[in-house]
Amino acid sequence: MASVRKRDWTSPKGEAKSAWVVDYFDQAGKRRLKTFSKKKEADAYIATAVVEVRSGVHTPDSQSITVADATKLWLASCGALERTTVDSYRNHVELHINPYLGRTKLSQLTGPLVREFEDKLRKGAPAAGEGEGKKRSAAMVKRIVGSLGFALSDALERGLIARNVVRDLRGSRKRGKDVHAERRQKGKLKVGVDIPTPAEVKAIVGALDGKWRPILLTAIFAGLRASELRGLRWEDVDLQKREIHVRQRADRYNVIGPPKTAAGERVIPIPPVLVATLAAWQEKAPKSELGLAFPTGRGGIEHYPNLVNRGFRPAQVAAGVAVPGQGGEAEAKYPGLHNLRHFYASWCINRRADGGLELPAKVVQERLGHSSITMTLDTYGHLFPRGDDGAELEAAERALLG
Incomplete structure (x- = not known):
């Protein structure tokens, strides 16, 4: 009773x-x-x-384990995941979750307490025992709370809690408004800001030389992710058929493995300029026991910072694609190789009259290796031709009304 x-x-x-x-x-x-x-x-x-x-x-409070204990159990169960993924989860736990909630018992964890935790992360309120805090971006807060939700799901499966308050909290929110607010904050990718313009890419291509020319041209005209470029083998490059097969990648720890998703394994047609560049590079590229197309001078896996700091950024400055730096010197306008991947996506999407390929959305998804068409449209949907400009509307009106 x-x-x-x-x-x-x-x-x-x-x-x-x-x-x-x-x-x-x-x-x-x-x-x-x-x-x-x-x-x-x-x-x-x-x-x-x-x-x-x-x-x-x-589960009574006296028998409940703490959030720190629950996250420890969860991380121990993540051994089958990629090392980079596990490290990301561990950083969320050690740097963000446990300092604020580690001593809280699972039975005492509530929706309002999670909301308070989100607010503290967003505002940069210090955790207990810390002198000062640090503001986290909205995207980072979402990832951190997502990791907390994963840990609670694991605890739920173990019978340590009766419900997942993070899941309940997210389910109770008006998802549509959350999505729209997130998109407004993130904003659309902009040509000339996030996506290099065709003129900028033309200038960059003209400035490329040495070992960086073939790999950066591949990034521009094949849209490979940096990990896929670093893991690309010659056996996956078919110069006769003018196509590249993406079958593996090199993660941040230089570990070779398959693409992260099944959609990542794909075939990408390449243009003549890239075929000729790769053919010339194949004759003088360093030998690699791994059969890599873009290895280091000793045949190992190239490091991402080298691609950016020694290859992409100097090429931008040499091409005049630069902005004033803090010391007054010119600095590269675009920070990383993902900007070239954005350009490749825009090139696939743009009208032929504008120098693009004008590919359907489904084909663009396949070329990029996205796991769903939703991902492609959410990221690049605003770049697709609308088909409702003045000239086309006028032609449609004449066809309808005579």
């Missing part, structure tokens, strides 16, 4: 005190008592506890 009763007492200093006590039996038949300062909180607790006891999933 579960009940809520009021308890009154007098403190040693003679002060009148009162509290609300929840008195119930758990699923093992053991009596449990829990005290609250407000009757509303006691009523809410007993309503939830009774349902959990009937379902056999109730």
